[in-house]
Amino acid sequence: MKTTCPYCGVGCGVEVNAGVVSGDAAHPANAGRLCIKGSTLAATLDDSNRLLVPTSGGRQVSWDEALDEAAAKFSAVIAQHGPDAVAFYGSGQFLTEDYYAANKLMKGFIGSANIDTNSRLCMASTVAGHIRAFGEDIVPGCYDDIEEADLLVLAGSNTAWCHPVLFERALAARAARGTKIVVIDPRRTATAALADLHLPIRPDGDTALFLRLLTALNQQDKIDASYVRCHTKGFAKALAAAEENHISAASLGIADADLDTFLHWFCETPRTVTLFSQGVNQSSNGTDKVNAILNVHLASGRIGKPGMGPFSLTGQPNAMGGREVGGLANQLAAHLRFENAEDRAMLQSFWNAPRLPKKPGLKALDMFDAVLAGRVKAIWIAATNPAESLPRSARVRAALEACPFVVAADCWPTETTRLANIVLPAAGWGEKDGTVTNSERTISRQRPFRAAPGEAKPDWWMFTQLARRMGFAAQFAYTKPADIFREHAALSGCGNEGARLFDISGRAKLSDAAYDDMAPFTWGGKRLFARGGFSTPDRLARFLPVALPAPQKRDQAFPFILNTGRLRDQWHTMTRTGFVPALMESAAEPSFSLSPEDAKAQNITQGDLLRVTTRHGSAVLPAEISQNQRAGEIFAAMHWTGAHSTTGTINQLIGPEHDPISGQPASKFEPASVQRLQTDWHAIVQTRAQPRPAGQFCAARVPLAGGMHRFVLAGWKPLQFGAELSDWAARLCGADADAERIEVMDAGRGIYRLGILRRNTLLACLFIAPRRELLPGPATLAELFSVTNWQGSRAGILMANAKPGGATGRMVCICHRVSEPDIRAAIRDGSLRDVAAIGRACKAGTNCGSCKGELAAILQSTTALELVT
Numbered sequence: 001m002k003t004t005c006p007y008c009g010v011g012c013g014v015e016v017n018a019g020v021v022s023g024d025a026a027h028p029a030n031a032g033r034l035c036i037k038g039s040t041l042a043a044t045l046d047d048s049n050r051l052l053v054p055t056s057g058g059r060q061v062s063w064d065e066a067l068d069e070a071a072a073k074f075s076a077v078i079a080q081h082g083p084d085a086v087a088f089y090g091s092g093q094f095l096t097e098d099y100y101a102a103n104k105l106m107k108g109f110i111g112s113a114n115i116d117t118n119s120r121l122c123m124a125s126t127v128a129g130h131i132r133a134f135g136e137d138i139v140p141g142c143y144d145d146i147e148e149a150d151l152l153v154l155a156g157s158n159t160a161w162c163h164p165v166l167f168e169r170a171l172a173a174r175a176a177r178g179t180k181i182v183v184i185d186p187r188r189t190a191t192a193a194l195a196d197l198h199l200p201i202r203p204d205g206d207t208a209l210f211l212r213l214l215t216a217l218n219q220q221d222k223i224d225a226s227y228v229r230c231h232t233k234g235f236a237k238a239l240a241a242a243e244e245n246h247i248s249a250a251s252l253g254i255a256d257a258d259l260d261t262f263l264h265w266f267c268e269t270p271r272t273v274t275l276f277s278q279g280v281n282q283s284s285n286g287t288d289k290v291n292a293i294l295n296v297h298l299a300s301g302r303i304g305k306p307g308m309g310p311f312s313l314t315g316q317p318n319a320m321g322g323r324e325v326g327g328l329a330n331q332l333a334a335h336l337r338f339e340n341a342e343d344r345a346m347l348q349s350f351w352n353a354p355r356l357p358k359k360p361g362l363k364a365l366d367m368f369d370a371v372l373a374g375r376v377k378a379i380w381i382a383a384t385n386p387a388e389s390l391p392r393s394a395r396v397r398a399a400l401e402a403c404p405f406v407v408a409a410d411c412w413p414t415e416t417t418r419l420a421n422i423v424l425p426a427a428g429w430g431e432k433d434g435t436v437t438n439s440e441r442t443i444s445r446q447r448p449f450r451a452a453p454g455e456a457k458p459d460w461w462m463f464t465q466l467a468r469r470m471g472f473a474a475q476f477a478y479t480k481p482a483d484i485f486r487e488h489a490a491l492s493g494c495g496n497e498g499a500r501l502f503d504i505s506g507r508a509k510l511s512d513a514a515y516d517d518m519a520p521f522t523w524g525g526k527r528l529f530a531r532g533g534f535s536t537p538d539r540l541a542r543f544l545p546v547a548l549p550a551p552q553k554r555d556q557a558f559p560f561i562l563n564t565g566r567l568r569d570q571w572h573t574m575t576r577t578g579f580v581p582a583l584m585e586s587a588a589e590p591s592f593s594l595s596p597e598d599a600k601a602q603n604i605t606q607g608d609l610l611r612v613t614t615r616h617g618s619a620v621l622p623a624e625i626s627q628n629q630r631a632g633e634i635f636a637a638m639h640w641t642g643a644h645s646t647t648g649t650i651n652q653l654i655g656p657e658h659d660p661i662s663g664q665p666a667s668k669f670e671p672a673s674v675q676r677l678q679t680d681w682h683a684i685v686q687t688r689a690q691p692r693p694a695g696q697f698c699a700a701r702v703p704l705a706g707g708m709h710r711f712v713l714a715g716w717k718p719l720q721f722g723a724e725l726s727d728w729a730a731r732l733c734g735a736d737a738d739a740e741r742i743e744v745m746d747a748g749r750g751i752y753r754l755g756i757l758r759r760n761t762l763l764a765c766l767f768i769a770p771r772r773e774l775l776p777g778p779a780t781l782a783e784l785f786s787v788t789n790w791q792g793s794r795a796g797i798l799m800a801n802a803k804p805g806g807a808t809g810r811m812v813c814i815c816h817r818v819s820e821p822d823i824r825a826a827i828r829d830g831s832l833r834d835v836a837a838i839g840r841a842c843k844a845g846t847n848c849g850s851c852k853g854e855l856a857a858i859l860q861s862t863t864a865l866e867l868v869t
C-alpha cells in the first residue's frame with residue numbers, strides 16, 4: 001500500500017508492507033528516503049492509548065447521541081446569538097477532504113467565517129506575503145530546484161531537523177555540484193553546523209538583512225531589468241525604501257566579513273533558492289520578512305527557473321491543502337477572494353448555499369479571546385491541541401473551561417480533549433483516506449491500510465454528519481472522500497479562466513477507482529512565473545516597499561529573549577512521538593538552553609534548575625549551557641506538555657504579540673527573565689504504572705520499551721523526610737495499596753530509596769539524592785528490573801543494585817543505536833575529520849541521515865577540544 005507520511009510538509013511517499021514502513025522510491029518528494037520520524041511510524045500504530053468511543057460529559061455515548069447533541073447545541077446558539085457565536089478550529093493535519101467539508105459547512109451553511117486553523121500559527125505570514133506579491137498564495141518552485149541550485153539560503157529554518165529529507169537533498173546537491181549552504185538563524189542549529197556560512201543574526205534581523213541585500217543587488221548591477229520591467233510593478237519604491245536605511249553587519253549582530261560573503265555569494269550566484277520557515281513566519285513582522293525575501297528574488301529575476309526561487313517550507317503535512325480549500329478565516333475556498341463580491345457570489349451558487357459571510361472571520365488568537373469573552377459560545381476543535389500550542393496556553397485553557405460547549409476530535413487524549421464537553425475519537429494515519437498537498441504543490445494520496453480502532457471515524461464524516469443534522473443534508477450527501485475531492489476539483493475550475501492558478505478541475509470527474517489509484521501530481525506544473533503571469537489583475541507581480549520594523553520596546557524586568565522551536569525527534573505536542581521510546585532517546589528531557597556567557601554571569605551550571613518568567617507565566621526547567629546560543633537569548637523546545645512535564649509547558653510563557661497583517665503569533669520572540677533556583681533534590685522513578693506527577697517540582701516523563709516509564713525529577717523546595725515523603729513517593733510510583741514497599745531512608749544524607757514489589761516482580765522504584773550524579777542511571781535501573789530473585793534482604797538487594805552513575809550517553813543515531821560518547825570515541829580514536837568518516841567508522845548517520853547535523857556539531861566540538869588540550 002502506498003501512502004504519505006503524516007508528519008512534515010515535505011510529504012514523503014511511504015510504502016507499508018505487512019506493518020513495515022519504508023520510503024516510496026517512486027514518490028517525487030523523497031525517492032525512497034525517510035527521516036527518523038517517518039521510519040519509526042509503525043511504532044505509532046499502537047492502539048493502547050487511543051480514544052475509542054465518543055463521550056459526552058465523560059460518559060460513553062453512541063455516535064448518534066454525540067452528533068445529535070452537537071448539532072442541537074450549535075443550532076441553538078446560532079438561533080439565539082447568530083452564526084458568529086460559533087466557531088471551528090482545525091488543522092494542517094486534516095486531509096484536504098476533511099478541510100473542505102469543515103470550511104463549506106461553516107462559511108456556506110452556518111454563514112460565518114469563524115473557521116481558523118493551526119496554520120495561523122504556522123504559515124499565515126507566508127500566505128499574506130505571497131498574496132501581496134503574486135496576487136495568489138503560490139510557491140513558485142519545486143524540490144528539484146534544491147538539487148539544481150548553486151546556493152541555498154536557509155532563513156529561519158532548522159531544515160536538518162524539521163524537513164530532513166529536503167536537507168538530505170541539499171547535501172546531495174553539495175556533493176554533486178558544490179552547492180553552498182547559508183543558514184540565517186540566531187542559534188547555531190544542527191543545520192548551521194553543516195552550513196558553509198552561518199549568520200547568527202540577532203532575532204528579527206531578517207527584514208534588515210534582505211533590505212540590505214536588495215541594495216547590494218542594485219549596487220552590483222545584478223537587477224534583472226527586463227524581468228522587472230515586463231513582469232513587476234513597484235521596484236523603484238521598494239528599492240528606495242530599502243536604501244533609506246543604513247544597515248551594518250554590527251546592527252544585524254554578525255561579523256562584517258560574514259555579511260560581505262553572503263552578499264557576494266548571493267549577487268554572484270544566479271541559481272539561488274531561498275528556503276524559509278518559522279524564523280521568518282512566526283514574527284511580529286513576519287509578512288514583511290516574507291516580502292523582503294520575495295523582493296530580492298523578483299528583482300534578480302530568480303523565480304520559477306531551474307535552481308532559482310523563493311521557497312516557503314510548509315510545516316504540516318497538509319498546510320498547503322488547507323490553503324487550497326480556504327481553511328483560514330480570511331480565505332475562501334479554491335483561492336477565491338473574500339474581498340471580491342463576484343467570487344463570493346460564484347462560490348455561493350456553486351455550493352447552492354443559503355448564505356456566505358461578506359467579511360473574514362476570527363483569526364486563531366481573536367477566536368480564543370472571543371471564547372473567553374463569551375462571544376463565541378460553541379466551538380468544534382479537531383486535529384490540533386490549542387490548549388498546549390497556542391500562545392498564552394493557560395488563558396486558552398481558561399477559555400475552554402468557560403466555554404458553554406466544546407467539541408474536540410482527536411485520536412489520543414490531549415489537554416484539549418480533557419477540557420471538551422464532547423470528545424470524538426478520530427481515525428488517524430493509516431486509517432484515514434484522502435489527499436494532502438506538500439510544500440511543492442504535489443497532491444498525494446493518504447490511503448488506509450488498517451481498520452480504525454474502536455469506533456473512531458474520519459473528520460470529513462463527522463462534519464458531514466453534523467451538517468446533515470443541522471439541516472443541510474442535500475449539500476452534504478458525501479458517502480466517501482472521493483465525492484468531496486471531485487467537488488473540490490470542480491470548484492477550482494469554476495469561473496476560472498486562468499484567473500487563479502490553482503485549478504485541478506481536470507480531475508473533477510475521476511472515478512472512485514481512479515481516485516484510489518491517483519499517483520502524486522503537482523498542480524500548476526513544476527515551476528511558475530519564469531515569464532510572469534502572476535495572479536494579479538494586470539498579471540504583474542508587486543514589489544512591496546518594506547520598511548524596517550520599529551525596534552522592539554524592551555523592559556528591564558525581562559532582559560532576555562525567549563525563542564522556541566522544534567527538536568529532531570518530536571512532533572509538536574508529543575501526542576504521537578512522545579510515546580515512541582526510540583524517539584525519546586536523543587532528547588529525553590526538556591531544558592532551557594542559554595549561552596556560556598549568560599550562565600557565567602548568573603553562576604549557572606549545567607543542569608541547574610532555572611525559572612524563566614515572562615509577562616504571561618513562568619516555567620522551571622534544567623539549564624543546558626550551549627555554545628550554540630547567542631548571549632541574551634534562551635531557547636526552549638515547544639513540545640513538552642502537561643502530560644510529559646510538570647513545569648515545562650512553554651506556551652504558557654508566550655504572549656499575544658503577532659504580525660498585524662497575517663495575525664500569526666510571534667512565537668520566537670518573548671521578553672523573559674531568568675532566575676537560578678537552588679536545586680534541593682533530584683529523583684528518578686521507573687515504573688510499570690502510568691502516574692501523572694503534579695506538584696512544585698520539575699518532572700519529565702520518558703516512555704521506555706515494554707510499556708514502562710521513567711520520570712526524572714528535581715525540586716527546589718526541601719523535602720521533609722518522614723511518613724509524608726513515603727506516601728508521596730508511593731503515589732509517584734503509581735503504587736497499589738496492597739503492593740509491598742521496601743524503603744531505605746537516610747534523612748542526614750538526603751537519600752531515599754523505594755521499591756514496590758508484588759511477589760518476585762519489581763513494579764516500580766524511586767531514588768532521591770541531593771545531586772543527580774548520585775542517582776542510578778538508565779542502565780542500572782534496567783538491571784534492577786531484571787532481578788528475579790528478591791529472596792533475603794530485599795532492602796539490601798535494592799541498595800546493592802542501585803549504584804550511582806551508569807548513565808548512558810544521549811543516543812544520536814537512532815537507526816544504528818550509536819550514542820554521543822561512542823561517536824566522540826570514534827572521532828578521537830580514528831582522528832576523523834568529516835561526517836562521512838564517522839559513518840564509515842561507526843555507522844552513525846548512514847541510514848536515514850537525520851543525525852548528520854549533530855554529527856557535524858560533535859565533530860566540531862571534539863576537534864575544538866583536541867586543539868585546546
Ligand SMILES: Nc1nc2c(c(=O)[nH]1)N[C@H]1C(S)=C(S)[C@@H](COP(=O)(O)OP(=O)(O)OC[C@H]3O[C@@H](n4cnc5c(=O)[nH]c(N)nc54)[C@H](O)[C@@H]3O)O[C@H]1N2
Pocket residue numbers: 008009122155156157158159161162163184185186187189201202203204205206277278279280283314315316563564565566567568569570571572668
Ligand atoms: N522534528 C520536527 N519536524 C517538524 C515539526 C516538528 O514538530 N518536529 N513540525 C513541522 C511544522 S508544523 C513546522 S511549522 C516546521 C517548522 O520548521 P522550522 O521553522 O525549521 O522549525 P523551528 O524550530 O520552529 O524554527 C526554525 C528556526 O528559526 C529560528 N529563529 C528564531 N527567531 C529567528 C529570527 O528572528 N530569524 C531567523 N532567521 N531565525 C529565527 C530558530 O532559532 C529555529 O532554529 O517543522 C515541521 N517539521
Ligand SMILES: Nc1nc2c(c(=O)[nH]1)N[C@H]1C(S)=C(S)[C@@H](COP(=O)(O)OP(=O)(O)OC[C@H]3O[C@@H](n4cnc5c(=O)[nH]c(N)nc54)[C@H](O)[C@@H]3O)O[C@H]1N2
Pocket residue numbers: 091093094095118119121122123278282315316382383384385386388389390391409410411412414426427428429432459564565566571572573574575576638650651654667
Ligand atoms: N511556542 C511555540 N508554539 C508553537 C510553535 C512554535 O514554534 N513555538 N509552532 C506552531 C506551529 S507552526 C504549529 S503547526 C502548531 C502545532 O500545534 P498543534 O496542532 O496543536 O500540535 P499537534 O501536537 O500536532 O496536535 C495535533 C493533534 O491532532 C491529532 N490528530 C492527528 N491526526 C488527526 C486527524 O486526522 N483527526 C483528528 N481529529 N485529530 C488528529 C493528534 O493526535 C494531535 O493531538 O504549534 C504552534 N505552536
Ligand code: SF4
Pocket residue numbers: 005006007008009010011012030033034035036037038039162163164165166
Ligand atoms: S521528511 Fe517529513 S515527510 Fe519525510 S519522512 Fe521525515 S517527517 Fe515524514
Ligand SMILES: [Mo]
Pocket residue numbers: 121122123315316
Ligand atoms: Mo507548523
